[in-house]
Amino acid sequence: MNALRKKVYLVAGYNTISMGTGRKEFNPKKERPGLEQYITEAGQATLKMIGGADKVDECVIGNFIASRFNGQANMAAFFPMIDPGLRYKPATRVEGACATGSLAVLAGVKSVLAETADVVLVIGVEVQNTVKAIYGADYLAAAGWAKDRKAGHAYFFPGQFSERAGAYFEKYGRDRTRQAFARWFRNAVENARLCPTAQEYHNTAAELEKLALMEPNGKVFVDHLNVFDCSKVSDGASAIAVVSEEGLKRIGIPLSEAVEVVSFGHVEEDITKPPVDRTALTTFAAAARQALDRAGISIHQVATAEVHDCFTIAGIMAVEAIGLAEAGKGPDFVSAGHTARDGKFPINTTGGLIGWGHPTGGTGVHMAVTLWEQLTAKAGDNQITIPPDRPYGLSVNMGGDDKTLVAFVIKSATA
Amino acid sequence: MTYEERLQNVSVLGAAGKMGSGIILLTALEMADLSLKPEHKGKTFVANAIDVSHEALAGLVKYLQTQVFKAAEKKMVQLRHFYSDRPELIENSHIVDEYVRHVLGLIRPSVRLESAYDSLLVFEAIKEDPAVKNAVLSQIDRNNPNKPWYFTNTSSIPISELDEGAGLEGRIIGFHFYNPPAIQKLVEVIKGKHTLPELGDFALKYAKNMKKITVPSNDIAGFIGNGHFMRDLLFGISLAQRLSSEMPLHEAIFTVNKVTQDYLVRPMGIFQLMDYVGLDVCRYILSVMNPRIAGGSLHAPLLEEFTAKGVKGGQHADGSQKNGILQYDKGKITGVYCLTRDGYAHHNDFEERCNQRLGAMPEGTPAWKNAVRVSDKDSLFKPHFEKMKNQDSLGARLAVEYASESARIARQLVTDGVANQVEDVNTVLLTGFFHAYGPVNEYL
Numbered sequence: 037m038n039a040l041r042k043k044v045y046l047v048a049g050y051n052t053i054s055m056g057t058g059r060k061e062f063n064p065k066k067e068r069p070g071l072e073q074y075i076t077e078a079g080q081a082t083l084k085m086i087g088g089a090d091k092v093d094e095c096v097i098g099n100f101i102a103s104r105f106n107g108q109a110n111m112a113a114f115f116p117m118i119d120p121g122l123r124y125k126p127a128t129r130v131e132g133a134c135a136t137g138s139l140a141v142l143a144g145v146k147s148v149l150a151e152t153a154d155v156v157l158v159i160g161v162e163v164q165n166t167v168k169a170i171y172g173a174d175y176l177a178a179a180g181w182a183k184d185r186k187a188g189h190a191y192f193f194p195g196q197f198s199e200r201a202g203a204y205f206e207k208y209g210r211d212r213t214r215q216a217f218a219r220w221f222r223n224a225v226e227n228a229r230l231c232p233t234a235q236e237y238h239n240t241a242a243e244l245e246k247l248a249l250m251e252p253n254g255k256v257f258v259d260h261l262n263v264f265d266c267s268k269v270s271d272g273a274s275a276i277a278v279v280s281e282e283g284l285k286r287i288g289i290p291l292s293e294a295v296e297v298v299s300f301g302h303v304e305e306d307i308t309k310p311p312v313d314r315t316a317l318t319t320f321a322a323a324a325r326q327a328l329d330r331a332g333i334s335i336h337q338v339a340t341a342e343v344h345d346c347f348t349i350a351g352i353m354a355v356e357a358i359g360l361a362e363a364g365k366g367p368d369f370v371s372a373g374h375t376a377r378d379g380k381f382p383i384n385t386t387g388g389l390i391g392w393g394h395p396t397g398g399t400g401v402h403m404a405v406t407l408w409e410q411l412t413a414k415a416g417d418n419q420i421t422i423p424p425d426r427p428y429g430l431s432v433n434m435g436g437d438d439k440t441l442v443a444f445v446i447k448s449a450t451a
Numbered sequence: 452m453t454y455e456e457r458l459q460n461v462s463v464l465g466a467a468g469k470m471g472s473g474i475i476l477l478t479a480l481e482m483a484d485l486s487l488k489p490e491h492k493g494k495t496f497v498a499n500a501i502d503v504s505h506e507a508l509a510g511l512v513k514y515l516q517t518q519v520f521k522a523a524e525k526k527m528v529q530l531r532h533f534y535s536d537r538p539e540l541i542e543n544s545h546i547v548d549e550y551v552r553h554v555l556g557l558i559r560p561s562v563r564l565e566s567a568y569d570s571l572l573v574f575e576a577i578k579e580d581p582a583v584k585n586a587v588l589s590q591i592d593r594n595n596p597n598k599p600w601y602f603t604n605t606s607s608i609p610i611s612e613l614d615e616g617a618g619l620e621g622r623i624i625g626f627h628f629y630n631p632p633a634i635q636k637l638v639e640v641i642k643g644k645h646t647l648p649e650l651g652d653f654a655l656k657y658a659k660n661m662k663k664i665t666v667p668s669n670d671i672a673g674f675i676g677n678g679h680f681m682r683d684l685l686f687g688i689s690l691a692q693r694l695s696s697e698m699p700l701h702e703a704i705f706t707v708n709k710v711t712q713d714y715l716v717r718p719m720g721i722f723q724l725m726d727y728v729g730l731d732v733c734r735y736i737l738s739v740m741n742p743r744i745a746g747g748s749l750h751a752p753l754l755e756e757f758t759a760k761g762v763k764g765g766q767h768a769d770g771s772q773k774n775g776i777l778q779y780d781k782g783k784i785t786g787v788y789c790l791t792r793d794g795y796a797h798h799n800d801f802e803e804r805c806n807q808r809l810g811a812m813p814e815g816t817p818a819w820k821n822a823v824r825v826s827d828k829d830s831l832f833k834p835h836f837e838k839m840k841n842q843d844s845l846g847a848r849l850a851v852e853y854a855s856e857s858a859r860i861a862r863q864l865v866t867d868g869v870a871n872q873v874e875d876v877n878t879v880l881l882t883g884f885f886h887a888y889g890p891v892n893e894y895l
Contacts (some may be wrong), residue, residue, distance in 0.1 A: 173543060174544060254528070255529070
């Protein structure tokens, strides 16, 4: 399979605030918005942009694990709450751990390709600040193999990626890699400071790289990563509409405000097996390669990427996995500033998971919204220049420790 | 007897009190962690929480449930290792629940002193009264065949006096926590004349395992902590009384409290600290210290006047501050007790007048809560004190005078043989009183 058999567009993206520590309005002791508020805010915003609920054929909601954070399942039935016009319309909930959001977008894309819908409303949501991080760690551990939980770290996923970082340090050198972690963190926060919905929007820390170089302390956290190497606990939702050419006409949005889904990559790896190589994201690389191959382009035709930096080490390995640097050279690429917003290949231009936030089920949708904004010149203060000879955007969203991977190649609908 | 064996049967006397509850918490956690080590599995560890009333012990159990829960969450990384051989404990929440059950299971609340008759280690955190302490300790020692060790939390009574009074043959050491023990890092360790060296070794290991900072104090009434605090407090009172020739006493109290908190960048002003500790406790400590120190010069008639009017300070059961010399609303100071009016004068009535007399605060005066976290104290306090020395205002003059007195008291403690060195006094003030800088410094 190469090019999509039909034109598929993304329009009308919207992000709520990514709420959690770091935001001034966040107070863990006070009552906060729940799933209902985030879903409603994001859903209504996108509906408004596309002309209302009656334009929608189908809905998809991505959510990782509200069953535990919020005691809530059957999430598809939230759509009629957003707008009574969505009552009795088909809706589906999808789940693929932290890749859930991209799976939701992909489900919309497939409905359009299958010609069962011309306009699909896609929402990704997660509300995780309902429990302390130490218990949230258990819920999120479900993204790994349940039978690995017992032997795993108290903070399960930081533990998994700490092991990866340790292996990477050993093979390619600790100091230079940690320097790159620090630069990754700085880029994330600097981008987030330009984006009012980002969790790190209010971050005013001076000397970000120095801060990020704080020594990890395995006695209270993990051996090879510190808190600045990790994305935070976030509440938030993102929404976008996936539409066909007919759908675009129906909602009356011009091509100039749409992006085209050129291709997707979607691969799965065995959840019961440890990583093939702790120093590389091999499944991640396969998904990115699949998407680029299907689009018939190379990474050098891509202007910007949204990659899944749940941890800085994942960011560094992502740079290698998408083909920007050879194995072991990711740290140099990042430390040279190439992935910063003024670098030659800006990555995570609204902050990524570390800067913007990581409401798990929403993250893949947020990636799609960011690329839509960048490629339609709607990114505000976060806007980067998209060179005419490199009109593409790439997103790669990862579920678990390199298990469920979804990638998209996207370009402006008029490019 | 090994460290672990010694901790297999412990009693805490006064376990439901402010200090005792923290001591039983920390001790039970330490015992639990020992009992979870593979080499100690199957051994029984017992912590008797002894106090005088069932009501107070019921409150203690609630406090412990909450605190052990928090402690478990904080050391989750370690706990997962402890429970690695328990296949049914998978999630962090399972482990937290199991650990809380385990720790609370070690603790035996009791209103019977007899519970301590089997113990190997007895922590004493009862009333700061030599006669009561002697009676209780000697009763246990007569009936306990194990020749137990005694750790006393006294903040003022010489250890040798308790040793001799209760006939303990050197099996006692001063182990003075600061309030609240679960949070404050400091422990003053005081050996009496005949304290056995093994107790000292044990005390240091035990303190280290609880992540406490120890400062040795010599066995002179009040030790370092109260030795400094009581004299500091008396100076605060004398200063207020001196100022009261120029202004009403309650305004003078406000003035001295403000200077000691804001100008000296301390966590509380000196009168607020008296309220925090409780005026009765302050009086009591003075009454213990006074006959036991050379000169016997520690008197505070003003404290007697306040307590005679029922003005006592101290804390409510929930830890919030009771009204004392100062009046509080949700922890904020709102007024000062006026002895001539038998009631509180509200800040609004005099604050501005007092501030005008004090003059402008030195520019750039650091806030305590920021200053306490800064590692380079000199960069903050050198210029601050420099400004105060050069500023011609009542506030700056009082602050410099007060700081000089505080330094003099600290040096005197060394001269009097209470502290071995001024650094120890500084450590006590920094870690036990949360000061941002030590009283002996190069700022003056």
